Amino acid sequence: DIRMTQSPASLSASLGETVNIECLASEDIYSDLAWYQQKPGKSPQLLIYNANSLQNGVPSRFSGSGSGTQYSLKINSLQSEDVATYFCQQYNNYPLTFGSGTKLEIK
């Protein structure tokens, strides 16, 4: 199975700041990576697919990058509505696997 190591586990930042969340795959996943946002009590929502493609309707302050085994999600100009837990998911191989999540709070 491909292991997805996500960091940091939690993050506190101020409104308007830029934050980065990292995901490290245990092997090359050839950009087969998605990012999701999950707010408390809600189901995950797709933000990014193919490592850097923004899902329709997602604000442009979200962006994804990376290749090989290293990927990141960047949130520019942090807003209060961005408080959530963020997960990465690889789909290069079965079983599909997720990172352990990053809980983002406002300072």
Added chain:
Amino acid sequence: QIQLVQSGPELKKPGESVKISCKASGYTFTDYAMHWVKQVPGKGLKWMGWINTYTGKPTYADDFKGRFVFSLEASASTANLQISNLKNEDTANVFCARVESSYTYWFAYWGQGTLVTVSS
């Protein structure tokens, strides 16, 4: 619009069984596979497997072989997950999820989740 609506929360005792449903609308049900994802409260996401909604063939992740059964009521555009011989560690929120389109493997559509609580 595309919607996945799941059945309500369940409270069960160890050893009992539970059946969760996921009713799809807004698209042709048999065109896209249905996946199932487990989330222990406050923890991460774990992919359970998927069912081919055209053929009915299920595929289970290794940790979900044996007590877990994916099934369909295609005429009702509904996918089901049955868990038998429930254990305390089955306590979780379970989501159904659909990929964005054919030959994609990211989840653009999710059910609202069904909380299964196993407690004596």
